[in-house]
Amino acid sequence: MGDIKKVVLAYSGGLDTSIIIPWLKENYDNCEVIAVSGDVGQGTELDGLEEKAKKTGASKLYIEDLNKEFIEEYVFPTIKADAVYESKYLLGTSFARPIIAKRIVEIALAEGADAICHGCTGKGNDQVRFELAIKAFAPDMKIIAPWREWSLKSRDEEIDYAEAHNIPLKITRETNYSKDKNIWHISHEGLDLEDPANEPMYNKEGFLELGVSPEQAPDKPTYVTISFEKGVPVAVDGEKMGSVDIVKKLNKLGGENGIGIVDLVENRLVGMKSRGVYETPGGTILYHAHNKLEEITLDRDTYHFKQQVGLRFAELVYFGQWYTPLRKALSAFVDSTQETVSGDVKLKLYKGNIIDASVTSPYSLYDPDIATFDEDEVYDQKDSSGFINLFGLPIKVQAKKGLIKE
Secondary structure, eight states, X not given: OTTOOEEEEEOOSSXXXXXXXXXXXXXXXTOEEEEEEEESSOGGGGTTHXXXXXXXXXXXXXXXXXXXXHIXXXXXXXXXXXXXXXXXXXXXXXXXXXXXXXXXXXXXXXXXXXXEEOOOOTTSSHHHHHHHHHXXXXXXXXXXXXXXXSSOOSHHHHHHXXXXXXXXXXXXXXXXXXXXXXSSOEEEXXXXXXXXXXXXXXXXXXXXXXXXXXXXXXXXOEEEEEEEETTEEEEETTEEOOHHHHHHXXXXXXXXXXXXXXXXXXXXXXXXXXXXXXXXXXXXXXXHHHHHHHHHHSOXXXXXXXXXXXXXXXXXXXXXXXXXXXXXXXXXXHHHHTTTOOEEEEEEEETTEEEEEEEEXXXXXXXXXXXXXXXXXXXXXXXXXXXXXHHTHHHHHHHHTTXXXX
């Protein structure tokens, strides 16, 4: 290991990366460790991080503000694709990893580092997401993954290591949930959540961080109107806002009304099932509003095919394949569908529910003169007879041959 003299570490200041700095120095000949934190909206989690990193052995800490790029270049393209993993997960951790890893590679190359290190476990998806991004921008860079090397077997043993090395932690053994927080969401895993038979303790003080449970939400509904231009949210309640401010505003409104809490047993890329609780208040509102607008602005065939694309897009994001030709190609298709996805969507937020109130667009394909149940002069109902005869012709031929069975 003597050839590793300088390592750039993906540093969050959480349990894993807090102990990795001294571990690297112990196991890699006192190598220099440069810590890098990608700021994608962790908030107070970044407070005091530089002092902590240096006290535990890092030579320096980069804190890179990636919020705007994260929302506009990773989150919004995923919303436009209506990409949701396994019908529930809005990909909060998944699409944050590629942008963080990309910036870490840029710093590692600028610093002349010999290796990049991350704190992802050998059971998780994040190891794949980080390493695929590293391979995309530095294919020959050595990657150090301590969870695949060290003798520590659990988070309890990590805490033991931290205590033995006088490393301060913000958690205790009782609150030792594995969490990931950014401007888009927060995830909770571990402890009592590892058993799907256990109901999450939503009303326990300190569990939910971005909002309240539906039971604790106000008895009065909140209305919100979101304006889109070409599939991108640009205003809330008529007020133009930047991308980051829109997400923050909707996080506040959604959190207050118990929106966006998901309990999911998902299929990880590495093959196992894993249970997690996700809070995505603003994101849940944006996804709902965007899809509602597409209902009236996309034709049937495009809308249906785009649903298939969304499933594949979600898999690519979840699997860490953001920097691939297929993801870029799918984004190009999605962007072409968004030319007319402009308009206003009004929603009612009430105790964890999102209720449609109204949707308008200058590009609406909904024609009340055609759709009406009243008398009209634009639709000849006799035309449907010929259509049904032709559409049903294959069934009729098969039936005459006796080929249709119950």
